[in-house]
């Protein structure tokens with residue numbers, strides 16, 4: 001399995017990484033057996049996958065617990081990334097969150113500790129009902145100096161961010177924060193980061209971890225647009241009436257997605273490459289992406305997804321895929337916050 005260096009760090013991540021949001025089961029993804037998680041994690045490690053991505057918020061800590069249990073005895077073979085929610089970015093909360101994540105993960109160090117969303121009132125309100133925290137968000141200077149202390153104590157090896165835009169990264173740079181990576185959405189239907197984010201990260205030696213490479217199953221081929229479940233249909237790709245707790249109020253690009261999906265399926269048949277490996281290989285054809293993290297529910301899905309690791313897309317096919325999805329890219333615009341309207345983007 002190819003490994004790519006994450007920013008200027010000493011971490012070399014497998015190009016296919018494991019998204020662990022599903023682990024532990026829960027409201028968003030439904031039940032998930034630990035037996036399947038154990039098989040995925042062990043087979044992935046055997047194959048050369050080394051990056052595992054979780055967060056304290058995923059299934060209320062159960063994702064971290066499940067990953068920690070699966071990695072027992074093989075922790076040293078894995079690079080573990082987890083995330084603190086912005087509502088827990090006050091210094092004392094942050095320390096507590098980090099220590100609780102370490103316990104759940106059954107480890108004494110986190111390789112990459114990320115701030116899940118920018119530390120601002122708009123994003124904090126999704127993670128807490130505490131009005132005091134929402135009205136008086138943490139001071140990012142304090143957040144990032146606390147992360148530095150946790151790093152000096154060996155609890156975390158590298159500091160990362162997720163869902164941060166150029167302005168927010170610039171602010172952190174001015175504070176002197178040493179950021180290894182930014183984790184952002186990236187797939188054929190979610191190309192906002194191509195506008196300016198990837199080039200900023202490249203210029204500043206930050207790795208980009210691409211998340212949601214199959215658009216939560218839509219690019220796996222097993223769903224058509226109409227089948228996407230309400231929780232997975234609350235992004236700006238879908239009409240606002242489709243999603244459970246949809247907040248963006250936009251019309252979506254369902255027609256464009258249907259057309260593009262049909263073209264991509266035809267291209268996949270013509271070139272003899274299945275849709276999943278094609279979608280993952282498309283993400284990895286972008287040299288600015290260090291790893292693409294894909295959520296797998298069982299070893300069958302894992303095997304299909306690993307096929308995407310070896311695929312190199314010929315230039316001509318790449319151009320056709322880009323053309324097929326260009327209209328979606330244009331219509332959804334440059335905000336990678338696919339859950340909020342452009343006017344209320346948390347990512348600046």
Ligand SMILES: NC(=O)c1ccc[n+]([C@@H]2O[C@H](COP(=O)([O-])OP(=O)(O)OC[C@H]3O[C@@H](n4cnc5c(N)ncnc54)[C@H](OP(=O)(O)O)[C@@H]3O)[C@@H](O)[C@H]2O)c1
Pocket residue numbers: 018019020021022029053054116162163183184210211212213214215216217218220222276293294295296297300301302304305
């Ligand atoms: N930083 C952030 O804010 C953020 C946000 C979102 C995600 N992430 C990370 O990125 C990871 C990946 O994103 P994601 O899990 O949301 O979306 P994804 O990887 O695009 O899609 C995962 C879903 O696709 C389906 N799938 C995967 N492989 C398949 C296969 N071979 N055949 C058929 N269906 C397949 C499964 O759906 P079913 O469950 O229906 O089988 C699976 O749950 C997450 O696990 C998480 O670690 C980070």
